[in-house]
Amino acid sequence: MIVFDLICRAGGHEFEGWFGSSDDFEHQQAAGLVDCPVCGSSSVYKAVMAPNVGIKSNQRTSSRPASSKQAEHLHPAEGGQAMTKAVPIPPEYQELVDKLAKAQAKILEQSQWVGGDFPEQARAIHYGEKKAAPIHGTATVDEVAELEDEGIDVMPLPLPVTPPKAQN
Numbered sequence: 001m002i003v004f005d006l007i008c009r010a011g012g013h014e015f016e017g018w019f020g021s022s023d024d025f026e027h028q029q030a031a032g033l034v035d036c037p038v039c040g041s042s043s044v045y046k047a048v049m050a051p052n053v054g055i056k057s058n059q060r061t062s063s064r065p066a067s068s069k070q071a072e073h074l075h076p077a078e079g080g081q082a083m084t085k086a087v088p089i090p091p092e093y094q095e096l097v098d099k100l101a102k103a104q105a106k107i108l109e110q111s112q113w114v115g116g117d118f119p120e121q122a123r124a125i126h127y128g129e130k131k132a133a134p135i136h137g138t139a140t141v142d143e144v145a146e147l148e149d150e151g152i153d154v155m156p157l158p159l160p161v162t163p164p165k166a167q168n
């Protein structure tokens, strides 16, 4: 078995993949069988590996277990989520959130989850490379700024969305 550090093109997520051999990885990647555990994109590539000798400063981060690495990616890194610890939550606030959740669910009923592919897909639709269809997914602050620069309208969703894979 051989382990590769992999990065997905769509979201830049780093993850580790175990393969029988380097060829094994090549074949699986070509067949689209290697996908990102964070966003599900199968467009992945091998991270450039630095030789593990003499890079003392790097060792602490590279020896962390994969699980904590991945867990980090599951939480929004950019700016974080606005939080409050107001207790108790007033009923009218809870009611509002429930309404919002229902409205959002309605919006997303016809919409396809594309995960970290969102910026790519939104761009493809905007430039007519892909049939216009409602999509939703994730994008970083930078990616959203780029889309806006290109005149592509995107809207942040008021509530977090659980990726379909994570619901199982």
Ligand SMILES: [Zn+2]
Binding pocket: 008, 010, 011, 012, 013, 036, 037, 038, 039, 040, 041, 116
């Ligand atoms: Zn990804």
